[in-house]
Amino acid sequence: MALMITDECINCDVCEPECPNNAISAGDEIYVIDPKRCTECVGHYDEPQCVSVCPVDCIPLDPTHPETKDQLQLKYEKLMAES
Structure with a gap:
């Protein structure tokens, strides 16, 4: 599953550079x-780096984007091939 940021986000800027x-x-x-x-x-x-650094715990799984670990691995491989 992809992750999402909820409206509890305080715009602290720590998650963006960790991704x-x-x-x-x-x-x-x-x-x-x-x-x-x-x-x-x-x-x-x-583990997701954004979740590990978020001070307000506002980055849960996004239920509208369900994915298995295998699907996430394939997405990773595709992203790496594009870069």
Whole structure:
């Protein structure tokens, strides 16, 4: 599953630089995660880096983008091939 940032986000700027897939960007009011680029850090780390640094715990799984670990791995491989 891709991750999402909820409206509890305080715009602290710590999550964006931690994302190895450049999936996080500043939105109109809060940071947003591009589900096409989010792999939950599969392929890079054992856990999502944005979640590990978020001081307000506002980055849950996005229920509208269900994906298995295998699907996330394939997405990671595709992203790496594009770069």
